[in-house]
Each structure stands twice: as C-alpha cells, then as structure tokens.
Amino acid sequence: MMAENQALLKVENLGVCFTHGAMEAHALRGIDLSFYREEIHGLVGESGSGKTVTSTCIIGLLPSPPGKYTSGRILFNGVNLLGLSQAQMRTYRGRKIAMVFQEPSKYLNPAFKIGEQITEMLRLHLNMGKEQARERAKELLGLVGLGKDGRVLDSYPHELSGGMKQRAMIAIAISCNPEFLIADEPTTALDVTLQLQILSLIKKLKDLLGMGVLFISHDLGVVKEVADRVSVIYAGRIVETSTKGKLFDNPLHPYTKLLMLSIPDARRRGQRLATIPGRVPDADATPSGCAFHPRCPLADDRCKTENPELKEKENGHAAACHHAGESWKI
C-alpha cells in the first residue's frame, strides 16, 4: 500500500446532517476514504446509504441549508476543500475535480451542440481561444471514442444515442485534465452491452490521464469489473474497505457477505437466495450501536450498544464489525 501522504484525496471523519424542522437526518456519520492517483475506488451501497452525499461533498455542491457538515475534512493535495470559499472552490470544481452523472440526458443541455458544451469548459477554466478550444474538443471526442473527424461536435444531444451521450459527458468531464473524477452510477441507465464499453472507457482514461477515480455504484458486479479498491457503505458509515481481490475473495463484514450471496445466477437455481431481512434504515432513525445489528445474523448485545470502529484486520483490509470474519449458518 502507498504511504498515507501520497493520497490524492482524503476524506477524514466526514459527518453530514440534513435538518428539516426538528428532524435531523445524519446522512454521513464519520466516514474515512482515501483515493490515490491511477486508482479506481469503488463505493458500493444501497439507496439512502450516503453514496451520493459523499460525492456532492467532495465536489462542493452540498445544498446548505438543509445540509450541514458536522465533522471532518476533505483534503485534496493537502488543501481542505471544506475550508474554501465558493470562489476558490470554483477553481477546483470542473478544473481539478470533475464529475460524471448517472443520466447523461439530464445533464447535457439540449439547446447547445456537444462542441459548445465542451468548449465552454475549456474557455472558462483554461482560457483557451475559440479555435484552440475547438481543436482540443475534437481531440477529446476522439479520446472517448466518438470519432476524430469531429462530426459529433456539431450534433445536438438528441441526435446521440444513450451510450454516445454518456461518452460526450465523459469528454466534458475530462476536458480540463482533472486529477480526480467522480463517476456516480455512470452506467445504471444504460443497456448491458453499452455498460461494459463505458466501464472499459473509464478504465482506459484513468490510465491515460493518471486520475484518481471515485466510482459509485449499487451493483457489486459493476464494481468488481472496474474498481481497484472497494469500500462498502451502510447507513452513512464505511463498513468494509479493501483491495478488490481481497474484498471479493474474503468479505469480512456480514453485510458485504450477504450482499454477495443475494445475487441470483444460474448456478444457484433451485436454491433459496440468502436475504437480508428488513431494509436500509432511514437517516433520521439510525439504530443504536452498529447500524446493521437489526438485520445481522451475528448480532449480540454488544452490537446493540457499541458502534464498531473501522479496524484493519489484515494488511489494508478493514471492517467495522465486532464479529468481522466470523461465519454463520445460512
């Protein structure tokens, strides 16, 4: 593992709370994540677990109010992003930290040509001239597999298919050579055959540009395909983190293990799928102790009161569970 100080981006003990009247929803309850250059870090979790809140914090778009930081910092190359002013943050957002969203058709402006949407970034952040920006935009489209002749430059979003739109979104995101890319469920809206193409494109660009990538997904299969390092998030806490190989070969947290066992495939035909009883708790009603204890097959009295810390069990493989690595009868 790389030395601590080499982390490109570090999230430390980040806590976020949303308030609505008297209701307080603790969306993030102290999470730690480290991102390195040329590495894809997959963040897996169910809806409401805090995946997207994490990404909006990193890119500085947490709506405030109702959102509020309760603890922690986000260090990007040693600078705490949470301490920056809006104006300072704008020099990072899009320029050094970029983001690709789930639904490209929502985030592309239907009234502007693709070329205009890419050159806007280049002219704003890199002060490029019109001609220079257009040349660069052409290059970028070639890079994401949309052709070097620049035909797509003069297309409107509605003229492109879903997969092409997502490629165009990626071209916009990488236009300023960002050091860090956030991909929030970038393939969820796509068909399976396209999904794989977009995943390999993200991998290729990561190598080419040396970016650190935060890849958010609810799909373990997708993360297995694309990530180098994986963290599992549950109810606003990281419950397990490791390199991909270790996490998939030997999951330590019962939640991770159950998630893997609950995926159907042909080999399990006729057998019952393992299930996790109940559902993800709402952020305003997180259970005491370990948040997973009401659904956990290993839970005992200690789990009800004492929240387990994320502890390293073996080299680089950490889990937040009092019973990490224990097995049970399914």
Next chain:
Amino acid sequence: MENLIECKDIVKIFRGRGIGGASRGFKAVDGISISIKKTGSYGLVGESGCGKTSFARSILYLDPPSSGKIIYDGTELGALSRKELRGFRKRMQIVFQDPNSALNPKMNIHDSMSEGLINRKVPEADRVKRIKELLELVGISYSYRNRYPHEFSGGQKQRIVIARALTMDPDFIVLDEPVSNLDVSIQAQIINLLSDLKKEFSLTYMFISHDLNLVSYMCDTIGVMFKGRIVEEAPSELLVSDPRHPYTRRLLASIPGGAQRSGAEDMTADEESVETLATRVASRHKEAQGVKACPYYSFCPLGDGECVSSAPMLRDIDGGHVVPSGHKVSCHKV
C-alpha cells in the same frame, strides 16, 4: 407437460404518423411463436426497445396483437367476444417494474386491492378475508391496510402489487422487471417471495428482464429477444452454458464481473472507436435495407452474404442429444 399458452406468429405493429402526415408503422414484435408450459417459468431477455414489453402486453390482450394467434389453455383469445375475454382476464395478471406508478396514490392499500374483487362482485366478507390472507402471505401486516402507498418502502409496495395481482386467483402472471427498481438486499427478498408463491399457487410465470443472471436463476426456459424477434430459445442451463447466437454470447459476455467474461469474441467494440463501429453498422444497415436480411446483421461479427439475402428462421438445433434439447437458434452461422 401441457402448454398453458401458445403464441403463434405474433406481430404487433404500432401505427403512427410521421412528419408531414405520412402514415408509418413500427413493428415492435415481428413474428414470435413460443409456448409456455403449465406451472413453468419463461424468461424473456433483451435490451431496452427490443419489444419485450409489447410482446407481453400482446399476450395478455392489453394491446391485442396485429396478427397471430394466442391460445390460452386451449382457447383462442382472438376469437372471443369482449365479454368472454373479460372472463379470461382474471386468470392473467401483470406486475410492473415501478410499484409507485402501479398503485393509486389516493387509495389506501385495502381499497387498491379490493378494486378487482368488487368488479367481480365478490361479497365484502370474502373480500376482506382474501385481502387479509394475501397481505400476510407477502409479509405485510394486515393492520397496515388503511395506509397509503407513500407510507411504504419500495420493496413493501412491490409486495403489495404482487398481493393485488393474486387477489384474482390467476394462473398466469407476467412479471415485467419486477425487481429492477429495488435495492440489492430487497431484490433477493422479492425473488424468494415469487418462488414461494409460484409453488404455493402453482403459478405460471413469464419473467421479463434485461438481467440474464436473474432470469437464468428464476426460469426454466429463456428466450432472447432482439428487434422484435426471438433469436435464441433454450432451457436455462443450456442457454447459459452453450449460447449459440452471437447476440446471446454478447449479452452473456457483457454481464459485469461475471464468470462468462472470458472467451468473448466480439467485445472488441471498446477498443475500436465507437464511430468506426457505427460506420460499419450504418453501411451494413444500408446493405440490409429493402431486403430480408437477418435483423442482427448490422451488428454481427460473423455476418456475410447469406445473412443479407435471407433472414434466418428459428430452428431446432440438435446439440448431440438423443432427446430433443429444445435449443432453438435463428442464425445461419451456427
């Protein structure tokens, strides 16, 4: 075993008006013949827009097919009067992908579930009994009956929709992506519930999904759809272990993190510029215009002249078995 449903050459054309008022039709389903065994489960796989849902709606006569026959338990549905068809309707139910739009937000769940029963003039005492039984069966407490849909989570809503489908005591249920909108940990709960209900009520399922993993787990037979046609049909195990059609192979190879990832022959698309690929597809598409070409020709890594001149029919292939394997493929190159 006896067939519950036989579809013969189903075609569904949606008529629409193009720009300038020229009438044009879109063939969503292009000649599908399948049969579904009693208490069997048939999986329909394909990407968005391939006609899965249109086909299912045709079978249920929600959108009657443009041509072709549907024989349900020995009766041809097309030959029935509206009134007679109504009698068959209660035997066929559908569960949609999105429980939010399937439940009326202004009705509490007891009323939502009563609707069908009231239509059938079931007395109130029986209605209440039936709803109570079914709700408890799918794991929703009967004490929640006066709550409204927004008070339930996505998984609970899907359970309610499934319970509602069962109120009519159907023998055939179409499940149109029933778990795609749910969280991973909830999906397994619903899948197990569906398996239990199938056993309990001897149901016949048609399972529509884009997820081959899920369909191969749930179904005994799988049909792979492409552009309104079945391009390959086989028992689940066989389809997964020995896929023959290039499109099926491509689908299997695309499952992320899956075991089938190696040995994919036409996954070069990610290396190749999408533009180059699009050019190939476009030129082949032009070639195939106006002639009866194979619908997959434009995308196929194997296509040649034979594929342009004639569209392949779905035919049995004998996989070296003495007993017919039931493996059917529509491809010249198999």
